[in-house]
Amino acid sequence: DNLYTQIIKAKTKNQKLLAILLDPDKITVAQLSVLIPKINQSPATHLFIGGSHVTTNILDELITILKRDCALPVVLFPGNPSQISDKADGILFLSLISGRNPDYLIAHQVQAAPILKRTHLEIIPTGYVLIESGTQTAVESVSETKPLDRSNIDLVVATALAGEMLGHQLIYLEAGSGAKQAVPPNMITAVAQNIKIPLIVGGGIITLQGIQLAHDAGADLVVIGTAFENDINFFN
Ligand code: 1GP
Numbered sequence: 001d002n003l004y005t006q007i008i009k010a011k012t013k014n015q016k017l018l019a020i021l022l023d024p025d026k027i028t029v030a031q032l033s034v035l036i037p038k039i040n041q042s043p044a045t046h047l048f049i050g051g052s053h054v055t056t057n058i059l060d061e062l063i064t065i066l067k068r069d070c071a072l073p074v075v076l077f078p079g080n081p082s083q084i085s086d087k088a089d090g091i092l093f094l095s096l097i098s099g100r101n102p103d104y105l106i107a108h109q110v111q112a113a114p115i116l117k118r119t120h121l122e123i124i125p126t127g128y129v130l131i132e133s134g135t136q137t138a139v140e141s142v143s144e145t146k147p148l149d150r151s152n153i154d155l156v157v158a159t160a161l162a163g164e165m166l167g168h169q170l171i172y173l174e175a176g177s178g179a180k181q182a183v184p185p186n187m188i189t190a191v192a193q194n195i196k197i198p199l200i201v202g203g204g205i206i207t208l209q210g211i212q213l214a215h216d217a218g219a220d221l222v223v224i225g226t227a228f229e230n231d232i233n234f235f236n
Pocket residue numbers: 021174175176177178179201202203204205223224225226227
């Protein structure tokens with residue numbers, strides 16, 4: 001099965017998924033020997049690789065080692081078209097549909113498409129929806145877009161629906177890495193009840209209860225970045 005089929009099958013069986021997000025700017029190849037055993041002991045089902053800034057050139061090397069020493073699928077979660085590596089299994093081909101910046105809606109995708117065409121990566125079109133989270137996050141400043149209001153559930157649902165109708169295969173509700181406030185559970189539920197495609201939720205989730213809460217609210221896959229970055233024993 002390809003990545004997307006596995007996600008759909010998990011959703012059908014109501015098996016919840018969990019991704020650890022590794023930001024290549026924040027980890028070194030040397031740290032992997034410590035991180036990998038922790039990842040292997042964790043309940044994670046996927047590894048996401050990417051970040052808003054990523055300036056390092058170690059993507060290929062990092063992923064090669066992760067693929068060698070971890071059984072988990074490696075999915076690119078790129079902040080821009082430079083973050084593509086053929087060593088990964090797939091890529092969330094993101095369009096920032098909460099924003100009104102054409103660069104992040106379509107221009108980066110046009111730039112990336114011919115590069116992706118030459119890779120074997122499984123491409124998963126993903127409607128990326130940024131939700132206001134208390135403070136300005138990197139996604140907001142880098143993309144120069146405004147997040148959707150936390151209280152405007154109708155607008156978030158309409159945005160997710162439009163993403164689905166445009167053909168996206170996943171919707172990602174993002175509070176932003178290191179967000180003060182995670183995506184509210186009632187918003188997750190409202191979106192999950194309105195779309196048929198799988199729902200990813202991430203940003204500002206820093207406890208195991210937070211993961212459970214997001215899953216229970218209707219997230220099919222929860223993403224943990226900062227919490228694991230700050231404490232490799234997070235999942236113990
Ligand atoms: C960010 O959703 C991810 O894109 C994860 O966020 O770093 O806050 O866990 P955190």
